[in-house]
Amino acid sequence: MMQFDRRRGSFVVGGVNILAVLLLASAIITAEAQAQWTQYGGPGQSFTAESTGLAKEWPAQGPPKLWSRTLGEGHSSILADDGRLYTMYRVGNEERAICLDAATGSTLWEYGYESSPAEGHNSDYGNGPNSTPLLADARLYAIGIAGVMHCLDAGNGKELWSRNLWSDFGANHELFGYSSSPIEYKDTVITLVGGPERSIVAFNKSDGSIAWKNLSFDNSYSTPKVLKIHGKDQLVVFMGSEAIGTDPNNGELKWRYPIENRWKQNITAPVLGDDNTLFVSSLLVGSRGLKLAGNADKTDVEEIWTTEKIQIFFSSAVRIGDYVYACTGKQGGFFLACVNIPTGKIVWRKRGFGRSHVVYADGYLIILDEDGNLGLATATPDDLTVHSKFKPLERPSWTPPTIVGKTLYLRDQHKIMALDLG
Numbered sequence: 001m002m003q004f005d006r007r008r009g010s011f012v013v014g015g016v017n018i019l020a021v022l023l024l025a026s027a028i029i030t031a032e033a034q035a036q037w038t039q040y041g042g043p044g045q046s047f048t049a050e051s052t053g054l055a056k057e058w059p060a061q062g063p064p065k066l067w068s069r070t071l072g073e074g075h076s077s078i079l080a081d082d083g084r085l086y087t088m089y090r091v092g093n094e095e096r097a098i099c100l101d102a103a104t105g106s107t108l109w110e111y112g113y114e115s116s117p118a119e120g121h122n123s124d125y126g127n128g129p130n131s132t133p134l135l136a137d138a139r140l141y142a143i144g145i146a147g148v149m150h151c152l153d154a155g156n157g158k159e160l161w162s163r164n165l166w167s168d169f170g171a172n173h174e175l176f177g178y179s180s181s182p183i184e185y186k187d188t189v190i191t192l193v194g195g196p197e198r199s200i201v202a203f204n205k206s207d208g209s210i211a212w213k214n215l216s217f218d219n220s221y222s223t224p225k226v227l228k229i230h231g232k233d234q235l236v237v238f239m240g241s242e243a244i245g246t247d248p249n250n251g252e253l254k255w256r257y258p259i260e261n262r263w264k265q266n267i268t269a270p271v272l273g274d275d276n277t278l279f280v281s282s283l284l285v286g287s288r289g290l291k292l293a294g295n296a297d298k299t300d301v302e303e304i305w306t307t308e309k310i311q312i313f314f315s316s317a318v319r320i321g322d323y324v325y326a327c328t329g330k331q332g333g334f335f336l337a338c339v340n341i342p343t344g345k346i347v348w349r350k351r352g353f354g355r356s357h358v359v360y361a362d363g364y365l366i367i368l369d370e371d372g373n374l375g376l377a378t379a380t381p382d383d384l385t386v387h388s389k390f391k392p393l394e395r396p397s398w399t400p401p402t403i404v405g406k407t408l409y410l411r412d413q414h415k416i417m418a419l420d421l422g
Helices: 018-034 165-169
Strands: 002-005 010-013 065-070 079-081 084-091 094-101 107-114 134-136 139-143 148-153 159-164 183-185 188-195 198-204 210-214 225-229 232-238 242-246 253-258 277-282 286-294 299-307 317-320 323-330 333-340 346-350 356-361 364-369 374-379 384-390 402-404 407-411 415-420
Touching: 079 402, 094 139, 094 148, 107 148, 134 183, 159 165, 165 188, 165 198, 183 225, 188 210, 232 277, 253 286, 253 299, 277 317, 277 323, 317 356, 323 356, 333 356, 356 402
Parallel strands: none
Antiparallel strands: 002 010, 065 415, 079 084, 084 094, 094 107, 134 139, 139 148, 148 159, 183 188, 188 198, 198 210, 225 232, 232 242, 242 253, 277 286, 286 299, 317 323, 323 333, 333 346, 356 364, 364 374, 374 384, 402 407, 407 415
């Protein structure tokens, strides 16, 4: 029976204060709306979300599905901000950027343009798009499989400006197409291009004019990352044949360290530890610990450990304290692994999933492998404990999950969905 509590100024049912419940629900909805995932890897490209209140385990059939829909070919990650989702996909010879309602998955707007993969493109990993857009200042910056970049109004999808990174800048084409994602730095959008004296190009966000271009390294599939080293911002990039550190204001080279596999396919972005040890890993050649010594004006790089037992191809890597958690292995043999960043010690390797992406939230490691299996686990330096596992997607599932609040967004090559992890 409902009664009115004059002291609290609200109705009470069965001893439960209705106003308090509504205020709590409002606070939860507001927190979900404020949470963001606006670039590849989410906040700080860390693949980590400030989520709380996640379920400790899932039913056998998995957590509740909020919605699911077909989308189209592609491996672009899902961005989330203010109740909207953004990603890219392909239909035939047309690439599309799309904005979805986060609550229902319905289309709010689409922007399409004709774009064939470049001549000589290898379709073994699909025809893209592979790059993840960037959401900044109410604009969406999206790059397709052939290096065509668009700046769109995030509210309605209207084109504001565009550039062709490969044809306009004489860049080297990658075998599996353009896959690096743009990042924001101050008033610029930084992209990998790979052309002579323009390996990295920073565009002014407002009009697409060139803010700076610099260096002459081969392009890669990796995404640039701004890290604080000795108290100063550095743009750290895994290029085709080396890891480099540059000044994000002008591209000036600060240091370089050669690391190259036979395909020049360096993909997983480096991870920085608290002691300025940089963890880098690539297929076939393994992993390195690079000590970034010196000061804010000069950086000296020194290899302090190396191992071929940890080989990360294109999977995400999560840092928790002094440890990196990621999927390692070659075709046919994959492990989830824990590596100590300062020492290079492999603490454990565990089977149970195929080649996987991981994200971290509320003390849990959320694992998505390429076969479409999704897992919930606790990862510590002592062990990996898998609490739940089920299969919501199909192979190939090569897109890292996105988590905002208690909602997890997933996609395989053709389908997108939202799950409630609360």
